[in-house]
Amino acid sequence: MQSAPISTIFHAALVYFAIVLGTGFVLGVFRVPILVPRVGERWAELAEMPVMAAVIFFAAGHILRRFPEITLPGRSLAAGLLALAFSIAAELGLTVVLQEQTLAEFVGSRDKISGSVYIGLLLIFGIMPRLRLSSHEQAIHERDDA
Known part of the structure; x- marks a missing residue:
């Protein structure tokens, strides 16, 4: 099979x-102007994370449908990890440029709780296309059988 x-x-x-x-x-x-002043940064970030988890789940399914060429384990994982690299590069780039923080200052400024959850969500973001692959394949087979 051709890659x-x-x-x-x-x-x-x-x-x-x-x-x-x-x-x-x-x-x-x-989040920043509405939630942070009312509940604090930690709780505002934590409140946003389930929404982002759902977006990650559905976006991974979307790319599997839109790009059928990546519906193999290695390809779907490569797409997810490359998207993760884009995300990390964008966040670090914006932090250094817009907030004028060094990388060490940025890492040190993160809340330990919401920052840890955020790192976990980033890892899930990276592997979600691969995780969604089995449900995507099952949906294709169900559609073909109908």
Whole structure:
């Protein structure tokens, strides 16, 4: 079987990253001025995380449907990990440029609780396309059998 072109994996990763990053940006627009003053940064970030987990779940399914060439374990994992690399690069880049923090200052400024949950969610983001692969394949087989 011929491997998916690198450009297809790259494009799938970029779409996945854009959906999740865009949603995070929109949620942040509401979280920072509305939730943070009322409940504090930790609770505001924790309140946002289930929404982001759902977005990650559905965005991973979307790229599997939109890019059928990546519906093999290695390809779906590569797309997820590449999207994770984009996400980390974007966050670190924005932190250094916009907030004028060093990497060490950024890591040190994170809340231990919400920061730990965030790191876990990032790892899930990276592997979710691979995790969704079995449910995606099952849906295809059910559709073909109908």
